[in-house]
Amino acid sequence: MAKRTMVQALNLALRQEMAKDDRVIVMGEDVGLDGGVFRVTDGLVAQFGEQRVLDTPLAESAIAGMAIGMAIYGLRPVCEIQFSGFAYHSFHQLENHAARMRWRTQGGLHVPMVLRAPYGAGVRALEHHSESREAYWAHTPGLKMVIPSGPRNARALLVSAIRDPDPVIFYEAKALYRAFREEVPDEEETLPIGQARVAREGRDVTLITYGAMLPPTLEAAERLHAEEGIEAEVIDLLTISPLDDQTLADSLAKTGRAAVVHEAQRSFGVGAEVVARLMERAFYSLEAPIARITGFDTIVPYFSREKHYLPHADRIAGRVKDMIKAV
Amino acid sequence: MAKRTMVQALNLALRQEMAKDDRVIVMGEDVGLDGGVFRVTDGLVAQFGEQRVLDTPLAESAIAGMAIGMAIYGLRPVCEIQFSGFAYHSFHQLENHAARMRWRTQGGLHVPMVLRAPYGAGVRALEHHSESREAYWAHTPGLKMVIPSGPRNARALLVSAIRDPDPVIFYEAKALYRAFREEVPDEEETLPIGQARVAREGRDVTLITYGAMLPPTLEAAERLHAEEGIEAEVIDLLTISPLDDQTLADSLAKTGRAAVVHEAQRSFGVGAEVVARLMERAFYSLEAPIARITGFDTIVPYFSREKHYLPHADRIAGRVKDMIKAV
């Protein structure tokens, strides 16, 4: 096994799926020679040629719309939107068509495409390069929304997304791209879409998170353990939609308390759905209100203030302590 | 006072604001001679001329983007997007710019525009003409999201939206356009954006709804009263974002039970945020889990099945009875 960054792990997934299946086409702005602005597609054009790795003109609606056509034809396009903040240009293509084609044709046509986009803050970027708007996609019936949290699951989930017969929005946390390395085997690995994982076991409180917020949440859990003897169970959603509420409810049945942590702004975000699902499925386990520890309902501030915007281990641990003390 | 349909009430709001303020410009596809496909802008071009009532080419990103420029200049554009299902074309303009210009320039420039769009099902329309995706806008910091529930508040809220110094997304329920008439005074009326209203008082359960779901919710309340002696308090949100959680929490303090009713698909919708806010602000009042009585997580089915998709009085009353019996 090799130690890989998330960028390298994603690259591996693409490379292996492309080698295995000539239906897989990588496309987007600067994905060719440049290897993508984050280098996720590095070297693919050299290996597979310009017909498999398609540099596109600068137009996000076209990238998505063209991919829909390719997918209907039977190919497996994997589009890269350079930053998730520019994916809104393709919103109507995804909502109006990708999400509905199977349903519209009663199973006749379907759209096995993946739309990858780097999301999230923490990398000192310009405006529009730091958003986390996964809730938009999650609220769109017919789309799946996946967010990995590390190199190994990123690779396995991307392979699953490519093989999925339906459209998958795949957000990659920029802050995790090169944050750490993990053993990622050369051998094929997949992970089922729609399944959360328990990243840390605990009995006192359930912390629910995903993507770039996993590391600070785990750090908070360690701190809670070290400082207060509180054992936090940490759940890494991995898939936002369909949401694996069973894993969440099971954990809550054990802990009775929960907080959801995400960097997206709070209102009408993923945290709200997590709370609502637990309200529906685990109300009688609840010993305290579920807390939302999230980005604020502002625009992500320019980078000198990002650290105050983003949930960090201190904030998470502090809020959890308060929650437990309050009861 | 004259009895007016919602279409007439909205027309009155536009007409009077245009007469009062030459900064107000109505624009969109077919808003001129045709008076809009629902006739909300009927007669305006005859009264105010083509410079005040702007028929546009068929391009929604341009309608929104151009309005942003007009608003920055100091005008008060009121755009019509023919159906909310085509508003996604303008998503990037709203998210990238309208919602952020004030913040980006630290208060220097601002975007006092209104984007009106008919939304919702129940009028036997074609695909894409029946969605309720208010949560997309509500999840976008910097935008306000308003949904009136009847002619009188529609008129008053539209006047407030036009005068609001910030961008407002204004959804109009097609199903209410001509459903009933109300007294709507010729004299100016406004309603504060961000304020819910108690549409019916009650002590046993709080039903939270908005837009076209208000009538079936009120009907359910009447039925609960008549059949079971249950007194439901019905809250009409009117503004989705910013959400008036105070009114909700106050009601819950009294009733201890709540359900939220909307026609949008359930997951990651407005109902989730309502639940999450009440979890945060009224947890200790909760005697039962808050129910979500909503559209399903599918596409709105073609019109022969709409009635099964949309929450109706029977379904609402039935779910509330179950909720109350369960405790």
Add this chain to the structure above:
Amino acid sequence: MPRKSITPDTDLEQMSILDADGALDTDLEPDIAAETLLELHHTMLLARRFDERLLNLQRQGRIGTFPPCKGHEAAHLGAAAHLRPTDWMVPSFRELAALLWRGASLEQMLVFNNGFNEGGALPPDARTLPMAVPVGSQMLHAVGLAWAAQYRRTDEVVMTFFGDGATSEGDFHEAMNFAAVYQVPLVFVCQNNHWAISIPLHKQTRTPTLAQKALAYGMPGMQVDGNDLLSVYVAAGEAMARARGGGGPTLIECVTYRLIMHTTADDPTKYRSEEEVKAWLARDPLPRFQNYLKNKGVLADADLSAIEADIENRIQAAVTRAEARMAQPHDPLLMFEHLHAERPAELERQRRELADELDVAAKGATDG
């Protein structure tokens, strides 16, 4: 250069073969087999009559809102006539004759237009995409299909349809540009009917032709009389041949007119004059083509009544079948089908929610 005019390398033409008065340019007249001519005529007439029937049914409340196509038949059928079964058609919503040419079922269309998702069902090997409501959005799918067809080294060509209003959408621009950059086998057919609902062409664009928009993409463009099936046929034939031969995409503008309301919810008297409509009625593509066939001796008056009768029967049979089918109970739970290949747990729970509600209601009904 110091200062000079540039004349871009244009490949831009206008064409008309059979004019409104029946005058025929025999040099340009295409050589179409009599049998094909008759098939085209049959389809055109079927489209006209079915359109009329749909309107009728809509007015009686027996189907929902739909966009009639009266006047457009030549503009889209003349183009679609070149499609092989292996080619792809990517329609907008006003190509009834082309859909019929491609084998669409009257019964399915009736069911679809009456708000049943069943009517939208397609087989997995369908090469005609479903109607696209969001204006212009389908053109990008056509680019993707054409790219894929080229990638697979097939000789398939894609043809996509859209209106004059659609040319204002960003998706039109992006599709034209991508198609040209990748030189995909794609024919863009614009049905310029001078109106986008109530917006006249001069409020849609400042250019005198839509064909010239091709120049912004380095693509050949052609403007043809869209009420003349022969002109459309010739122009599309050339574009198809170019596409099939690796010569890339073409934009064809078919100048035509919607002789009827935009959709059944529309009242065109609000925005256009009776005179204008009359003038265009005189250019109706159907009698023009019929006269051509008669002059050519391909179609006799007697045949025509037989064809009309046949069409009437076919439509009536379809209506009867469709209405019988729709009178059967139809499962409300269908809305939960086909959203994903596999239904997620939450959606399954919601499905059960509705199923339970229906059970209770059914029980209530039997009990009551």
Add this chain to the structure above:
Amino acid sequence: MPRKSITPDTDLEQMSILDADGALDTDLEPDIAAETLLELHHTMLLARRFDERLLNLQRQGRIGTFPPCKGHEAAHLGAAAHLRPTDWMVPSFRELAALLWRGASLEQMLVFNNGFNEGGALPPDARTLPMAVPVGSQMLHAVGLAWAAQYRRTDEVVMTFFGDGATSEGDFHEAMNFAAVYQVPLVFVCQNNHWAISIPLHKQTRTPTLAQKALAYGMPGMQVDGNDLLSVYVAAGEAMARARGGGGPTLIECVTYRLIMHTTADDPTKYRSEEEVKAWLARDPLPRFQNYLKNKGVLADADLSAIEADIENRIQAAVTRAEARMAQPHDPLLMFEHLHAERPAELERQRRELADELDVAAKGATDG
């Protein structure tokens, strides 16, 4: 018509006045006052030196990622030179010289580029919009401003800037079309630097010029040597006059080159050759303009060193001021300001959440 070529009514030109070898077309040479020439030169040089300093600071980690503009100075400054204070400028993100010409503050730009929202502050009467990151999106705002200026019967003109890559976006198309349909006073200035990050022009479009895209909108187009300030100046002057006189919008394509990385996060050696860069370095707009001024006797070598020194001082002073300002504590709560005219209750609660956290942390720090 039967069949004929159409040549659209084009108003399309190419222009170059002062070429890379210094050869001057004196017939076309604009008559610019010496004082203005010197101001333009000063701004151009300031932009070049400030750009260099920004790069330097970025490499030292003293500011964040930014898009340098080296090579583009003539292309945007020559156009912006015509803007009156009452006119509007709608930039993309690579118009440093034009921004400086319009009075932008070096200090504010430094603060902005170091990730402080304070650096983006504008006065309410600003007529230069902030940088627009989403490519092409700003062009529509320019249309709205221009429409409003016309509605108010002012003589204001709007100028908007964008790159070659931006011409592929739907927003470019919609902006061009709306501007032409409404005949608004607007000048579209495309800085065609041949690259959109790593995508070369021929992968962006199949047309040999970008200027010819104007033909799709019924708008005049002009392609000029964008490294020749004089050419840009003349073309923009004509377009501004046309716009101000009610003649509607114009598209100007300035052919230029980015002599540096796309942004400081980019490595251009991955996608373009050293030879290409060298060839364009020989066409650098700055020495070309300087030689012109020297040949004209407007600028002496001695003056130049004085100007350089002045610029160096000005930049250094701005850096010092900006860094001193940024070294002051800056309120984290600023992110909650200016989102709405009035802060909603929930946002106020969230603000207090952060304020409390900061208080606790501050107390912890003093206690500890």
